[in-house]
Amino acid sequence: MSQYKAPLRDIRFALYDVLDAETRFRQLGFEEAGRETVDAVLDESARFCETVLAPLNAIGDEHGVTHDKASGDVTTPPGFRQAYAQFAEGGWGALGAPVEYGGLGLPHVLGMPLEEMIDAANLAWGNFPLLSHGAANALRLHGEAWQREVFLTKLVSGEWTGTMCLTEPHCGTDLGLLRTRAEPRDDGTHAISGTKIFITAGEHDLTDNIVHLVLARLPDAPAGSKGISLFLVPKFKVARDGSMGERNTLRCGAVEHKMGIHASATCVMNFDGAQGYLIGQPHKGLMAMFTMMNTARLGVGLQGLGLAxxxxxxxxxxxxxxxxxxxLSGARFPDKPADPIIVQPDVRRMLLTCKALTEGGRVLxxxxxxxxxxxxxxxxxxxxKAADDLVGFLTPIVKACLTEWGVECTYHALQCFGGHGYIREHGMEQLARDARITTLYEGTTGIQALDLMGRKIMQLQGAGLKVFLGMVQAFCAEHAGDAALEEFIAPLREKAGEWQALTLAVGKRAMANPEEVGAAAHDYLFYSGYVALAYWWARSVAAAEASSQSQAFKDAKRETARFYFARILPRTLAHKAAVDAGPGSLLALDEDAFDA
Known part of the structure; x- marks a missing residue:
């Protein structure tokens, strides 16, 4: 059976020692977010995840969700409702929400360790409250005052959950093709009709109501993505005064049978003239939805981290x-019939890869x-502005790299078990199956790569990259001549310069051939992720040496950083070579010749 222990020591190291969160919280006006409060939140988060959620992980995988085709109702696995009741009662959904809507007003970043722990303990369960946070953000920034008062407060309290209804059977990435309709009514509401698929937590029995945020077209909508509006469509009708009414005309038509996350309800949602309220301006729904989506993308990155x-x-x-x-060099434990497999170099390679990508990815x-x-x-x-540019730049890197590394690490970990990892008893195969979805939903890895290369680099002229490179250059300058860090500073400085030159070269070629962007995107994203992680590993070594951590902890950080620089950072060589190769070999083969 797979076990879970929250990595509180490394979480605290990342927050306090590497990121200096205490100082930053004071500077940002979060006076109540002192170490005592933060530690209490972390300790209680760990207790809830270890003792309540983790024991339900295998149960959820075995039972899955149950769909009643006649009523459309979905029943969650045993123990899920009780766990959610504890979650809501504990105020966990309110952690970073504004005080005026019932939140605790703590820093957003403080919710990230909680998300990581939830995802590690029970990813499928964590999907039910996951999108409530994004829905709350969309309402906070784009909703009317009464919508925030009526719906946002319920999402923050955990009394209701939220969803994000984008994808349709014929369109996913290209939302400009969506067909769901919104017909205006005399009472100021809209009748929403259409089908949405792959809707996480679209139906369940955890809460009394579910708030669907639905993309749809008004009758006068222009074609394409410029004609999309966003609507708030509750499972049970809700009046402007907050009173609940009859069941809305929407239902779950089916739940998907999936490779993993069996206990997460992935629904086909049918809207048949359902009552909905417009959020924000007509035809401006995509902007509001991206508020929700970007929050979710960082959250999915944490899913990869937690599983890893x-x-x-x-x-x-x-x-x-x-x-x-x-x-290989002789018995390490001669008093035992054999040595533990941790003495084997290849097992250490897999373990150190997991350790390096996980601990570095946490800080990232x-x-x-x-x-x-x-x-x-x-x-x-x-x-x-610099922070906004930076988080926009980092979001596709966090989402794509941490989820792909999550897949890599769960497979490495399973491999360490040999044949025992492939059977259900040890729980490793569930982690590997569950991890696979993280690279797909909330935008596939390819979509993240295009977002980074096409939008964040080309359209926005690398504004976020400039901020990040400035951080790297400042760190290298600060530690120039530091003998204890020179083994990391020199290669980091070199990679930063190469990163900048690579970006400029792709941009120049793309001016002559737009296909360069798509051809370079995947490898450019991972090149960026590996260099970014090199920076955080160098920073981690410096932070460890300056901290009050034990010498064993400091030594472990340094040796893991050495492993990262020696054996993982060289992956950038292959990614750079692929970027430099251009689109020629990708586009030369005729479509009809793929099966030749």
Whole structure:
């Protein structure tokens, strides 16, 4: 059976020592977010995830959700309702929400360790409250006052959950093709009709109501993405005074039978003239939906991180216990019939890869989350803009890299178990199956790559990259001549220069051939992710040396950083070569010749 222990020591190290969150919170006006409060939140988050959610993970995978085709109702696995009741009662959904809507008003980044722990403990369960946060953000920024008062407060309290209804059977990435209709009514509402698919938590029995945020077209909508509006469509009708009415004319037509996350209700939602309220301006729905989507993309990145960490924990435990053969240089434990497999170089390669990508990825993700707080509460306009540029740049990197690394790490961890990892008993195969979806929903890895290369680099002229490179250059300058860090500073400085040159080269070629953007996007994204992680590993070594952590902890950070620079950072060589190769070999083969 797979086990989970929240990695509180490393979470605290990332927040306090590397990111200096205490100082940043004070500067941003979060006076109540002192170490005592933060530690209490982390400790209680760990307790809830370890003792309530983690034991339900295998149960949820075995039972899945049950769909009543006659009524459309969906029943969650045993224990899920009780766990959600504890979640709502504990105020976990209110952690970073504004006080005026019932939230605790704590920093956004403080919710990220909670999300990571939830996802590691029970990813499928975590999907039910996941989109409530994004729906709340969309309403806070784009909704009318009465919508915030009636719906936002219920989402914050956890009494209701939210969904994001974008995808239709014939369109996913290209939302300009969507067909769902919104007909105006005399009472100011709209009748929403259409079918949405792949709707996470579209129907369930955890709460009394579900708030669907639905993209649809008004009768006078222009064609394409410029004709999309956003509507608030509750499962049970809700009046402007907050009173609940009869069941709305929408239902779950089916639940998908999936490779993983069996206990997460992935629904086909049919809207048949359902009552809905327009959010924001007509034909401006895509902008409001992206508010929700970007929040969700960082959240999905944390899913990859959480699963990688849990998989690593179990592989490490097994590698220490499993006796098999002897070390190549001679018996390390001569008093035992064989050495534990952790003495084998290849097992160490897999474990260190998981450790390096997980611990480095944690700082990368938390830093991105901190930028949201700075963008909202920074002291100056320049500071807020730089943070906004930076989080926009980092979001596709966090989403794509952490989820792809999550798949890599869960497979490495399963491999450490050998054949035992492939059977259900140890729980490793569930982690590998669950991890696979994270690279797909909320925008596939390819979509993240196009967002980074096409929008964040080309359209926005690399504004966020400039901020990040400035951080790297400042760090290298600060530690120039530092003998303790020189082994990391020199290659980091070189990679930063290469990153800048690579970006300029792609941009120049793209001016002559637009296909360069699509051809370079995937490899450019991962090149960026690996260089960004090199920066955070160098920063982590420096932070560890300056901290009060034990010498064993400091040594472990340094040796893991050395492994990262020696064996993972060189992946950038292949990615750069692929970017430099251009689109020629990708586009030369005729479509009809693929099966030749």
């Amino acid at each position: 960490d849990r998989a690593y924990q179990n592989a490490l435990r097994y590698a220490r216990e499993r006796l098999q053969s002897r070390a 993700a938390y830093h991105a989350g901190l930028q949201i707080d700075i963008a909202d509460h920074g002291a100056t306009e320049d500071e807020r």
